[in-house]
Structures are given as structure tokens and as C-alpha cells.
Amino acid sequence: MKELRTFLSIITREVKLNLGTGGGALLPTAFFAGAMLLLPFAVGPDRELLAKIGGGYLWLALALASLVSLERLFQGDIDDGTMEQLSLSGLPFSIAMLGKILGQFVAIILPLLVAMPVAGLMLNIPSEYVMPMTFTLFIGALAMFLLGSVGAALGASVKRGGLLVALLALPLYTPIVIFGSSTAGQIMMGNGVFTQGFFLLSAIVLFAIVLCPLAIAAAIKLNLD
Amino acid sequence: MFNYLANPERFSRFAKWAYPLLLVLGIVTLAVGTVWSLLYAPADYQQSQSARIMFIHVPAAWIATFAYATMAVASVIFLVWRHNLADLGARAAAEIGAAFTFLCLVTGSIWGRPTWGTWWEWDGRLTSVLVLFFLYLGYLALRSSIDDEQKAGRAAAILCLVGSINIPIIRYSVVWWNTLHQPAAIIRKGGPSIHPELLYPLLVMGIAFMLLFGASLIGRTKALLMAKRAKNLEAKLVYSGENQ
Amino acid sequence: MFDCTLELNEIALKRGERLLISGLNLALKSGDAVELRGVNGAGKSTLLRAITNMHKPLAGKIVFNGHGGRELTESLCFLGHLDAIKANQTIKAQLEFWCDLFGGDRANIQKIVTRLNIPHLLPLMGASLSAGQKRRISLARILIANRPVWLLDEPFAPLDEKGRAQLGEIIDEHRANGGIIIAAVHDTPNCKPMQLLNLMDYVPEYAGDDL
Numbered sequence: 001m002k003e004l005r006t007f008l009s010i011i012t013r014e015v016k017l018n019l020g021t022g023g024g025a026l027l028p029t030a031f032f033a034g035a036m037l038l039l040p041f042a043v044g045p046d047r048e049l050l051a052k053i054g055g056g057y058l059w060l061a062l063a064l065a066s067l068v069s070l071e072r073l074f075q076g077d078i079d080d081g082t083m084e085q086l087s088l089s090g091l092p093f094s095i096a097m098l099g100k101i102l103g104q105f106v107a108i109i110l111p112l113l114v115a116m117p118v119a120g121l122m123l124n125i126p127s128e129y130v131m132p133m134t135f136t137l138f139i140g141a142l143a144m145f146l147l148g149s150v151g152a153a154l155g156a157s158v159k160r161g162g163l164l165v166a167l168l169a170l171p172l173y174t175p176i177v178i179f180g181s182s183t184a185g186q187i188m189m190g191n192g193v194f195t196q197g198f199f200l201l202s203a204i205v206l207f208a209i210v211l212c213p214l215a216i217a218a219a220i221k222l223n224l225d
Numbered sequence: 226m227f228n229y230l231a232n233p234e235r236f237s238r239f240a241k242w243a244y245p246l247l248l249v250l251g252i253v254t255l256a257v258g259t260v261w262s263l264l265y266a267p268a269d270y271q272q273s274q275s276a277r278i279m280f281i282h283v284p285a286a287w288i289a290t291f292a293y294a295t296m297a298v299a300s301v302i303f304l305v306w307r308h309n310l311a312d313l314g315a316r317a318a319a320e321i322g323a324a325f326t327f328l329c330l331v332t333g334s335i336w337g338r339p340t341w342g343t344w345w346e347w348d349g350r351l352t353s354v355l356v357l358f359f360l361y362l363g364y365l366a367l368r369s370s371i372d373d374e375q376k377a378g379r380a381a382a383i384l385c386l387v388g389s390i391n392i393p394i395i396r397y398s399v400v401w402w403n404t405l406h407q408p409a410a411i412i413r414k415g416g417p418s419i420h421p422e423l424l425y426p427l428l429v430m431g432i433a434f435m436l437l438f439g440a441s442l443i444g445r446t447k448a449l450l451m452a453k454r455a456k457n458l459e460a461k462l463v464y465s466g467e468n469q
Numbered sequence: 470m471f472d473c474t475l476e477l478n479e480i481a482l483k484r485g486e487r488l489l490i491s492g493l494n495l496a497l498k499s500g501d502a503v504e505l506r507g508v509n510g511a512g513k514s515t516l517l518r519a520i521t522n523m524h525k526p527l528a529g530k531i532v533f534n535g536h537g538g539r540e541l542t543e544s545l546c547f548l549g550h551l552d553a554i555k556a557n558q559t560i561k562a563q564l565e566f567w568c569d570l571f572g573g574d575r576a577n578i579q580k581i582v583t584r585l586n587i588p589h590l591l592p593l594m595g596a597s598l599s600a601g602q603k604r605r606i607s608l609a610r611i612l613i614a615n616r617p618v619w620l621l622d623e624p625f626a627p628l629d630e631k632g633r634a635q636l637g638e639i640i641d642e643h644r645a646n647g648g649i650i651i652a653a654v655h656d657t658p659n660c661k662p663m664q665l666l667n668l669m670d671y672v673p674e675y676a677g678d679d680l
Contacts, residue, residue, distance in 0.1 A: 002572055009569035013562075022557040081551025085610075087523060089570045090543040150387050151363075154380045158370045167366055168384065171359040172391055175398035182402070200401075204394070215387050222376050224523035373485065460486055 006091050007099045014103025024072060025107040029115045032065040036119045047124045054123030055133065055184030058116065062137055063173050066144040069108050070152040070169065071162040073101070078156055078223050087224060094217035097153075098209070101216070105145045113138065125188070132193045133184060139201055140180040146208035147172045153219035175204060231308035233450060240447045244440055251436030258429035266426045275339040278332050280427055284434040285329035286350075289357060290392075292322025292438065296364075297389040300382035310450065312378035315385065316368060317445035321438060323361035329354050349403040353396045360388045374453075471617035471647035473534050473544065474498045475520075480529035481673075482515050488527070489515060490671035499617075499647035502640065502661075504654055507668035513653035514549070516668070517620045520651070521547045533618070545618035546571075546611040552603040553610075556596035560606060563595065564613060571614035581612045585635065600627040608636065619643060621652040625659075633659045 018025040039057055043049060077083045077100075086096050116137050120130040151168030155161035182197035262280035299315035302308055333354070337346045367384055371377035474497065481491035489512035497503065505513045518524035520531055522542050533541035555563060564582070568575050582588045587605050590598065598606070604627045611619060619640075625633050637659030640650060644661070652658070 006570055006572065009566055013566045016562070017555060017558060020557050079551075080555065081549060081553040082555070084521075084523065084547060084549055084551065085553045085567070085570070088521060088542050088545060088547060090572055092539075147391075150384075154367055154384050157373075157376055157380055158367075161370065164363075164366055164370055167359070168363045171356050171363060171395070172387070174356050174395050175391075178398040178402045200398070211390065215383055219380060219383050221523070222379055225376070225518070225525075375485065457486055 003091055003095075006089055007095060010086070010089075010091075010096055010099035011103040011106070014100050015107045018104055018107030019110075023107065024069070026111050028065040028068045028108050029111040031068045032061050032112060032115055032119070035061040035064060036122065039123070051124040051126075051188075054120065054125050055188055056181040057123070058119060058133065058137060059140065059177050059181045059184065061119070062112075062116075062141055063144060063170070063177055065112070066141060066148055067162075067166050067169060069104065069145075070148045070165050071155070073104060073149055073152045074156045074220060078220070083220060084224055087221075092217075093221065094213040097149075097216045097220065098213040101145065101149050101213070105142060108145075109138065109141055112141065129187050132187050136180060136183045136187070136193055136198060136201070139198075139205060140176055143176045143201060143205045143208055144169075144173055146205070146212040147176070150212050150215045150219065153216040156220065157223055176201065179204070231302070231306065231310050233310055236310055236450070237447065240443050244443045244447065247436050247440035247443065251433055251440050254429060254433035254436055258426055258433045262426035262430060267420075267422050275336065278336045280430045282329060282332035282336055283427060284431040285325050285332060286354060287431055288434050288438050289322060289326040289329050289354060291435070292318050292325060293357065293360070293385075293389065293392065295442070296322065296385050300385040303378060304382050304386075309378075309453075310446070312382070313449040313453065314442065314446045315378075315382065317442050317449060319361060319364050319368075319381075319385075321441045321445065323358065323365060325434075325438070326354060326358045326361055330358060347403060349400045352403065353399040356395050356399065357392065360392070364388070470499075471649075472499050473617045473647070473649065474532075475541075475618060475649050476530075476532040477520070478530045478532065480516070480519065480531070481527040482512050482519060482524070483527040484512070484515055488673050490668055491528070491673045493529070493668075493671045495666065497649050497651075499649065500644050502644050502650040502652070502663040503666050504652060504658070504663040505666050505668065506654070511668040511672070513668060514622055517547070517549075517622050517651065517653060520618075520620055521545060541618070544616050545620060546614050546616050548607055548611060548619070548621045548624050550622060552607045554595040554598065554603050554606060556594065558595060559591065560593055560595065560598070561591040564591075564606070564609060567610045568613045571610075571616065573613040573615050577615070578609075578613060581609050584612075585609055601629055601632060604628055605632065608639065612639070617648050619648060619650045619652075621650065623653055623655065625654065625656075636660075 017023055039054075040050060043053070074083070077086070086100070087093050089096050091099075113134065116134045117130045120133050121127060125133060148165070148169040151165045151172070154168060155165040158164055179197040179201040183193060183195060183201065186195040186197065187193060258280070263277060266277070266280075268274050268276065295318040296315045299311045299318060302311035303315060330351070333348075333351045334344050337343055337348075337351075340346075341348075364381055364384055368377050368381045371380055475495075476497070477493055477495040480493040482489040482493075493516070495503065505516065507513050515524055519526045520541070522538075530537060531541065533544060554560075561578075564578055565575060567573075568578060579588070582591060585605050585608060587602070587609065590602060590606065595603075604624075608624075624636060628636060640652075640658070640660045643650060650663070652663070
């Protein structure tokens with residue numbers, strides 16, 4: 001029970017800090033919206049074309065938007081000494097890190113959950129498919145965030161390692177984008193969310209939630225040394 | 226064997242004879258394989274002469290994966306037993322592996338031109354090699370951007386292990402994504418389906434590449450070891466200067 | 470009252486390629502306090518970090534109450550050079566978080582900040598604090614956590630005269646309460662004399678080259 005209280009306190013604090021002033025929880029959403037804005041200019045305003053590539057493009061925009069928050073994920077806590085104190089929490093360090101990631105995820109996904117359906121509608125995705133699409137994107141965002149955090153934790157040893165984190169994280173996103181956009185395709189064909197791609201995506205989330213915190217804890221410990 | 230070779234002295238003695246041996250064997254095998262595959266192996270009845278690039282492309286793909294596996298083993302050894310030599314080995318394997326991966330991508334692209342009529346075909350296996358190339362780049366970039374060598378080695382080792390868990394998932398997903406690829410023809414149930422007249426020179430080339438990989442790995446590791454020793458020696462001189 | 474023991478057995482420390490100290494032994498029981506001495510770079514901070522499990526010693530064992538590992542990290546407080554204070558959150562919220570994180574009792578927070586003369590800082594944002602004020606908040610964090618082992622890395626440095634005297638009192642009180650303290654200090658601290666440990670006595674012959 002004491003452990004649960006500690007774990008929850010880490011999550012709540014992370015949510016509060018990120019949603020508060022200077023927390024930057026809106027940045028990924030802003031990036032996501034910006035990427036959406038440019039798509040019609042790049043490929044033309046043809047509604048049919050937008051609907052056709054829109055589902056896949058949402059995934060691409062999400063992948064890039066998730067990178068925006070990753071650089072800031074651990075850096076601040078390492079620089080100001082919070083990480084040192086977190087390592088003494090009484091929880092296994094990997095669990096403390098999981099709490100931190102989940103907290104930050106909650107903070108950045110809330111505004112994204114508003115932006116994603118709007119973007120879907122603007123890309124001419126039929127309105128009855130927008131909510132299933134958003135749900136899949138939500139699961140995908142969690143997977144990306146978990147895998148991306150590993151890159152962020154490794155890149156945290158490097159000052160201004162933002163681009164490095166992108167290079168580390170993007171190849172790991174391959175399966176997520178594949179399964180996610182395949183699910184998007186199935187939704188557009190009227191087959192619903194629960195298709196093979198979605199199950200494989202969910203499997204990645206489950207794997208990642210167990211394994212990523214271990215890798216992250218090991219990587220962050222390098223910075224406490 | 227790993228613990229035996231982890232001692233730098235023993236490794237240096239081992240490298241002294243193993244490096245030239247593997248290098249000479251590799252060059253000879255490569256010469257035999259090249260002549261065999263270019264001059265004596267029959268041309269593919271569909272793709273004619275252009276299919277001969279396979280004799281470089283396929284072994285390069287093998288090494289691309291094999292080098293990553295080597296890195297993963299070395300990384301585990303480094304993380305668990307903290308043998309610095311294993312870290313140098315992982316770095317060497319990454320550099321060489323990246324080079325072979327690049328070779329595989331280039332030959333694949335050249336092969337694609339007459340075969341599919343395009344310089345780049347988003348074929349399942351070729352695409353997963355491309356992702357692998359990015360993993361190599363990330364590994365090398367991470368290593369080179371952390372100043373502290375111990376830290377760089379450990380961070381890179383963690384990344385390598387994360388990558389090696391992901392590689393099968395990435396492969397599976399890419400193949401799943403693109404069913405328009407040629408089936409893996411060399412190793413499959415019920416024996417190889419490729420014609421023996423093509424298979425044997427291919428295997429010879431595979432062995433040649435393997436030997437050359439081994440030689441480069443040992444040579445490069447030794448070079449890194451020397452560089453590190455030189456640095457330590459310098460540190461020692463500075464240290465004794467400080468304390469006088 | 471705390472009742473505990475802390476032992477360091479044959480500790481050797483390495484930073485980068487350089488061996489800092491070797492063969493360090495230390496046995497402490499409730500009420501003991503150690504003053505770490507040594508020139509800059511002697512390994513004082515590294516030793517404290519090794520005890521917190523942030524740094525892995527090259528050799529040796531750290532035993533707390535007869536056990537290694539987690540039991541120690543759950544029983545210690547660390548005061549380093551960094552104060553772990555967020556700029557964009559009130560001090561009150563931050564202290565409450567540390568209290569939850571270290572398993573302290575929130576009811577004690579008010580008492581402790583009053584004791585440290587900092588109740589007026591509670592509603593402020595972290596950004597508006599001076600270095601000395603931040604250090605006082607860190608002290609509050611340690612008192613709130615209420616753990617037996619204190620590892621203090623130059624705790625007196627940013628404090629003013631009054632703050633030093635107060636920290637001295639707090640240290641003495643913690644010892645009287647059965648706590649264990651290891652502190653890296655440069656000048657004589659304002660508290661009861663501590664056991665002296667000079668790291669320069671453990672500096673080995675140069676042997677930083679294991680390749």
C-alpha cells in the first residue's frame with residue numbers, strides 16, 4: 001500500500017508539473033497540429049486523396065509529435081537533482097521511472113485527444129470512423145511514448161540530444177506505425193478497430209510496459225553516477 | 226572462451242596470429258568465390274546476368290544480421306562482467322556491421338533496377354535491412370556523442386540490447402506489411418530450394434564474408450585497444466606529473 | 470529512536486579510469502557521525518554516491534543492519550550539490566511530494582518548516598528562492614523523510630551564519646535520536662565533534678590502467 005501511494009504520488013506530480021506553467025504539455029499537440037496544417041499544402045486539397053492518406057498521415061504526425069516531448073522527459077530531473085532523490089524513493093527505480101513516464105504521458109495525451117479527432121475530420125475522414133481512429137492512436141501513442149522514452153533516457157547523457165533521441169527512437173517506431181496505420185486502413189474499410197494489426201499493437205504496448213522501464217532505469221542510472 | 230579472451234594480454238597474443246590467418250583465408254576464399262560465381266555459375270534463367278549481384282548482396286545481408294548478434298553478445302558480456310574489451314569488440318562489430326549493411330542496401334538497390342525497374346523497391350526484407358541500418362547509425366551516433374567512454378559504452382550496450390529485442394518484431398512487422406517480397410529461399414524447411422549450382426558459390430561467398438568479418442573484427446578491436454592503452458598511458462603520465 | 474548499523478567493507482572506488490581509494494573500512498552504529506576529509510577530487514562525493522547506490526564501487530560491500538541492497542536506499546537521505554527544487558511549483562506542493570515519496574507523515578511538515586524558520590517560503594515558487602533558501606528546503610526534505618542514515622555532501626556550504634548553527638543543532642539532534650551521519654565537509658562544522666575519516670589515507674599507488 002505504501003508503495004502504491006509512492007507510485008501514485010510520482011504520477012500525480014508529473015501530471016501537475018507538465019500541465020502547469022512552463023510544463024510544455026501542449027507542445028506535442030502544437031506540433032501535431034502544425035504537421036496537419038502542412039499536409040494539404042504538400043499534396044493538394046483534394047478531399048478524396050486526403051481521406052485516403054489521412055489515416056496513415058495521422059500516424060506519421062503522431063510519431064513526430066511524440067518526439068517533441070521526449071527530449072524534455074528526463075533532462076530536467078537529471079539536471080536539478082530530482083532523479084537522485086527519486087532513486088531513494090523505496091520503489092524499485094524502474095517502477096519509479098514507469099510512474100514518471102505514465103504521468104508525463106497523461107499530461108501530453110489529454111490535449112492530443114482533443115486535437116486528433118479534429119485533425120481526422122479536417123482530413124475528411126468519415127465522422128463515424130473518427131472516434132475508433134482516435135482510440136487506436138491513443139494506444140499507439142502509449143507504445144511510442146514507452147519505446148521513445150528508452151531513447152530519451154539514453155540520450156539524456158548528451159546535452160541538447162534532441163536529434164539524437166529522434167535517431168534512436170524512430171527505427172523502434174516502425175512496428176507501431178505499421179500496425180497502427182494498418183488498423184487505420186481496416187477502420188476506413190468498415191472492419192472496425194479490433195483487427196489483427198490492433199492486437200499486435202496492443203501486444204507491443206504490453207511488452208513495452210514491462211521491458212522499457214528496466215532499460216530506462218539502467219540508462220538513467222548512468223547519469224547518476 | 227569469452228572470459229579467456231577478455232584478458233587483453235591473451236587477446237593481443239590471439240590477435241597476433243588469428244588476424245593474418247583469417248585475413249589470408251578470407252581473401253583466398255573471396256577470390257575463389259568471386260571467380261566461381263561470376264564466371265562458372267549459370268546465369269539465372271529469368272534475371273540473367275544481373276542476378277549475379279546476389280552473390281554479394283545475400284552474404285552482406287547475413288553479415289549485417291550476424292554483426293548485430295555479435296554486438297549483442299559483446300554488450301551482454303560488457304554489462305554483466307564489465308570486460309572493457311567486450312565493449313571495444315561491440316564498437317568494432319557495429320562499425321563493420323554498418324558497413325556491410327550499407328553494402329547490402331546498395332547492392333539491393335542496384336539489383337532492383339533491372340529486376341523491378343526501380344532504384345528502390347519497398348520490398349519487405351530490403352526494408353527491414355534499411356531499418357537495421359538506422360539502428361546501427363543510432364548506436365554509433367550515441368557512442369560518439371557521449372564524452373565519458375565508460376558511460377558511452379554502457380549506454381550503447383543498453384541500446385544494442387533494446388535493439389536486439391526489437392529486431393525480430395521489426396522484421397515480422399515489415400514482412401507482415403509487405404507480402405510482395407521473395408520468400409526466404411536459402412534456409413527453409415525441406416532443404417534449400419535454390420539450385421545447387423548457384424547455392425555452392427553463394428555459400429563460398431558467405432564463408433569468405435564471414436572470414437573477412439572475423440578478421441576485421443579482430444583487427445579493429447585490436448586497434449581500439451591500442452588507442453585506449455595509449456590514452457591510459459597519457460593519463461598515467463599526467464597523474465605522476467601531478468603528484469610530484 | 471533509530472537503531473541501526475552501517476558497515477563499509479574493503480571499499481574501492483574508481484572514477485573514469487582513475488582508482489580513487491581502496492581498502493576503506495568503516496563500521497558505524499546508531500549515534501555515530503563521520504566527517505569525510507580530503508582534497509578536491511579525493512572521492513568524497515563518489516563515496517557518498519556509492520553508499521546511495523548511485524555509483525557502483527569497484528570492490529567492497531556496503532552492509533546496513535546486516536543486509537545489502539534496497540534496505541539501505543530506503544533508509545537513507547542524501548543531500549548533494551543539487552537541491553531538486555522545481556522552478557514552476559510551490560514549495561508546499563514540492564515538500565508534500567517528497568513527504569509522500571519518502572514515506573513521511575504530512576502532519577509533520579508544518580512543524581519542521583517552523584523549526585527551520587521557513588514557513589514564509591511555502592507559498593512561493595521554486596524559481597524565486599536563493600541558494601541558501603533552497604538548501605534550507607533540502608534540509609526540510611531530509612527531516613520530513615525521517616530516515617536514519619544521512620549522507621551530506623558539503624551541507625554547510627550555501628548557508629549563512631545562523632543557518633550553519635541551526636544545521637549543527639539538527640545534526641546533533643539526529644545523532645542523539647540514534648541516526649547515522651556521514652558528511653563531507655571542508656571547514657569545521659558547527660556541531661559536536663565527529664569521527665574523522667581522511668580519504669587521503671586510502672589513496673592507492675597509481676593503478677588506473679586495467680587494459
